Amino acid sequence: MAAVSGWWDDFFWGSLVVVELFFVALIMTVLFGLIGAGAKLSNSRVAKSIASGYTIVFRGTPEILVLLLFYFGSAIILTAIAQIFDPEIKFVDFPPFWAGSFAIALIIGSYATETFRGAFLGVDPGQIEAARALGLSNLQTFIYVRIPAMWRLALPPFGNHMLSLVKDTALVAIIGLEETLFVAEQAIAYTAKPFTMYIVVGAIYLGFSTIITLTVMGLERYANRHLEVWR
Amino acid sequence: MSKADRQLMIELENVDKFFGSFQALKGVNLTVGKGEKVVVCGPSGSGKSTLIRCINRLEQHNNGKIVVNGHELTGAVKDIDAVRREVGMVFQSFNLFPHLTVIDNLMLAPKLVRKTPKAENRKKAMRLLERVKIPEQADKWPSQLSGGQQQRVAIARALCMNPEIILFDEPTSALDPEMISEVLDVMIDLAREGMTMICVSHEMGFARSVADNVVFMDEGEIVESGPPGTFFDNPKNDRTKLFLKQILSH
Amino acid sequence: MSFDIELILDSIPKMLVGIGLTFELLFLSLALGTALGIFLLILRISGRWYLAAPTMVYIYIFRGTPILVQIFIIYYGLPQLEFVRDSIFWPILKEPFGCAIVALSLNTGAYLSEIFRGGVLGVDRGLTEAAAALGISVRQRFIYITSPIAIRLCLPAYSNDVVSLMKSTALASTITLLDMMGIARTIVAETYAPYEVFISVMVIYLVITWAIQRTFAWIEKRMSRHVRREA
Ligand SMILES: Nc1ncnc2c1ncn2[C@@H]1O[C@H](COP(=O)(O)OP(=O)(O)O)[C@@H](O)[C@H]1O
Ligand SMILES: [Mg+2]
Secondary structure, eight states, X not given: OGGGGGGXXXXXXXXXXXXXXXXXXXXXXXXXXXXXXXXXXXXXXXXXXXXXXXXXXXXXXXXXXXXXXXXXXXXXXXXXXXXXXXXXXXXXXXXXXHHHHHHHHHHHHHHHHHHHHHHHHHSOHHHHXXXXXXXXXXXXXXIIIIHHHHHHHHHHHHHHHHHHHHHHGGGGGGGTOOSHHHHHHHHHHHHOOHHHHHHHHHHHHHHHHHHHHXXXXXXXXXXXGGGOOOO | OOSTTOOEEEEEEEEEEEETTEXXXXXEEEEEETTOEEEEEOOTTSSXXXXXXXXXXXXXXXXXXXXXXXXXXXXSOTXXXXXXXXXXXXXXXXXXXXXXXXXXXXXHHIIIIIXXXXXXXXXXXXXXXXXXXXGGGTTXXXXXXXXXXXXXXXXXXXXXXXXXXXXXXXXXXXXXXXXXXXXXXXXXXXXXXXXXXXXXXXXXXHHHHHOSEEXXXXXXXXXXXXXXXXXXXXXXXXXXXXHHHHHHTO | OOOOHHHHHHHHHHXXXXXXXXXXXXXXXXXXXXXXXXXXXXXXXXXXXXXXXXXXXXXXXXXXXXXXXXXXXXIIIXXXXXXXHHSTTHHHHTSHHHHHHHHHHHHHXXXXXXXXXXXXXXXXXXXXXXXXXXXOOHHHHIIIIIHHHHHHHHHHHHHHHHHHHHHHHGGGGXXXXXXXXXXXXXXXXXXXXXXXXXXXHHHHHHXXXXXXXXXXHHHHHHHTGGGOOOO
């Protein structure tokens, strides 16, 4: 562990990048998931088929492939555009942070699409009817009845999506983002201690997974507090 | 049969059973002689299932003594599977093995436990299916049968190990009303053939026609017991009276 | 920037050369991972804390860290340790193929044991009680009653895990293996045509995913014939 001592600050900054990447991608994931679920539940055949295509492609392709396609694909386009203005330019890339978070969000969003769709359909129609019968408006029913019920159903699978998401951030090191795995590689180049450095990375990710798991457990308890039995 | 030559098959002496701090059986005493039929009734949660589940040790009692066909079920039982072979059980929810056909449900235990030849097991299983009057369903899946048929298969399955005793836990409670009698008929036949039976049931007609002894339980205790004539017509305990009034008004 | 059809036609056969390696990685780690998953399950449900607790820690670690980090620890990290280099496992661990198999199997075993546990817990307790009441022993109950029913219950989750594993095999390309993904990355590095090459390989992966899903749907249908009602 002595070998790590000079690298703690780098690992710290690397972890911070993971956290940023996680939250940015999380927001986009929710967005893609909601759009996808909305499209799948809509009456438009076009929207439905686009959404099905989306989930089939992004759930059936290796994550690393999606990431590389996005990163190098966008670089090709950006370089071509840049060369219109200055033919001397050899390579312009999309910042790895944004290419990475976008690619990860598209992948996890395809899973979230199914989760949100399932949660929407899983709400007991009797509850909705009861709310209507009480004279709640469509919007009120949606906000006070459907959203809370959906959230209870979606929470456990969405917790798993968040775990996948945080773990997928490690892939972004492949396109050169300076997160923990990237830090480890640099540290290894100096110290020649690959086992030690990668174990540190593993421990950092285990910490993130633990935080997410505990948070989701807390949220689940909160969401299901009405089911608790009085003793 | 006089008391003297009564051969005891089941003996419970001061049996207590706890689930955590909750006491489900409180000092239960009960004896069942060979060939006798006992019907157990009582409100939901009174410990009827717990009582018969202790007899084949699906639950372990905490205090007291249970002796089944000469085997003492106290402390560490050496070969509980051997005891269970002598005691058949029929459940409220049938519990047929869904991944096996009807005949395979009957042939499984003989195959695994007795290791008798397949042809012999099959012949025996068919004979039992005839006894419960559904030989034509032998090769169907349980899910293709009606509730009454499934429960009759379950009775046949319990018989395939030649038990000396059969325990029934509310065998007709999960059935649609029109299927109850087909199951009770099979049970009455069994009773006539001299099987030793303990039956948790609220079917009073059945109890009157086959029971030697009716037992009423409440809150983990045996409150009252006696032959059906006295039990139904002259109950002594107030709780028994109330209970009988409630089920008869249904 | 145009779509180069000729390049696609040229590179698809090259990438298909790597499909053999992709399948080797998939089937070998699936077989080993399944065996490990069953082993972990048995420890987990043994009812002995000194067997169950280490199993839970193992599962927690392997599910809580990125598979990429696990691959790196095994391939780049382990050689740092002298006792690993001196051990009988060294012939396997010094080869990238061996490392990929070890990492994928250890990882998938952790996920599968949880899936299997879900299946076992899903088996109605009444069924094992009915078997117990017939005098069938604990071991025979597990083999003849619990297992067949649990297998059917966890088949959909198992199928999803096979797809995940298939996608993870693409990470073998990060430790120099030339599976389909590895070849695709090589071709992209040479031709600098990410769209053509990556999209072609994506299609191949999607076909494999589809084939896995069809196969399991077929198995599931066959195994569920006893729940189909004939009117
Ligand atoms: N496995 C168990 N764990 C905790 N409590 C139990 C368990 N089984 C039964 N009980 C409790 O024991 C009491 C008696 O149950 P049971 O024997 O099933 O009643 P009955 O069959 O008469 O309806 C009930 O209050 C029930 O809640
Ligand atoms: Mg009961």
